[in-house]
Amino acid sequence: MAIVCIVLGLWGVWDYVVAIPKAAMEAARHDTLRLVKNGLETQPGSEHRVRAIAELDKAIEFDDRVDEAWRVSLDAMRMAMSDGGAESHRNALGIVEAGLNDYGKVTAPSKYDRPMQWMFILCLPFGLYYILVYMKMSKRARSYHLTEEGVLTTPEGTWSSDEIEDIDMSRWIAKTGTARSTWTAKVVLKDGKKIVLDDYIYNGMHSIIGKLAHGFYPNEWTSLAKRVKTQTPEQQEEDK
Numbered sequence: 001m002a003i004v005c006i007v008l009g010l011w012g013v014w015d016y017v018v019a020i021p022k023a024a025m026e027a028a029r030h031d032t033l034r035l036v037k038n039g040l041e042t043q044p045g046s047e048h049r050v051r052a053i054a055e056l057d058k059a060i061e062f063d064d065r066v067d068e069a070w071r072v073s074l075d076a077m078r079m080a081m082s083d084g085g086a087e088s089h090r091n092a093l094g095i096v097e098a099g100l101n102d103y104g105k106v107t108a109p110s111k112y113d114r115p116m117q118w119m120f121i122l123c124l125p126f127g128l129y130y131i132l133v134y135m136k137m138s139k140r141a142r143s144y145h146l147t148e149e150g151v152l153t154t155p156e157g158t159w160s161s162d163e164i165e166d167i168d169m170s171r172w173i174a175k176t177g178t179a180r181s182t183w184t185a186k187v188v189l190k191d192g193k194k195i196v197l198d199d200y201i202y203n204g205m206h207s208i209i210g211k212l213a214h215g216f217y218p219n220e221w222t223s224l225a226k227r228v229k230t231q232t233p234e235q236q237e238e239d240k
Contacts, residue, residue: 012120
């Protein structure tokens, strides 16, 4: 979940900061080039040329001067619109055709594209939350330990073998109930307190459960928390 949330969040940030602004810029350039082409194909003073000149003036005024090639192209197209010379006209048409080929397949972002990215960006905090939870749970998991002498250590405390009265295996690998409940066992202390050992959350907990269960019920459970296979009288007779 942490990986999914972080990937979605970073994807949203990339689209919001890079991909969508780039697509919007390229779509705007495409529109400008279309107007310029219409203006170049008409006579000076025509409505199309006037609109193209106005669009070029606007583009030049608000250009951020980051893309040097685009800035030079704007100046060249604006010059072609003004002097009407054959050479500058051909140069401007070449710029327009090349630009239309570059930006022809660009789809302008809709007004909802950027707001939608916030749904993905907001996944980032959840990804960080899941990482923190995982680290916390990993630290907690490492605190479970059962020594050879039977000393059990858990986040709730430490108990010697003399303080452990029993282990409740009624829900362990039971045929009914939820998946989570059927992978739990409870250590019963002599003071009546019960400590839950959860193999559904903590991988490897079955080894502790198995050792305790085998110690209390060696004829029913193995040290790996598996039921002891009982033989029928006929099978016992065959073994003899």
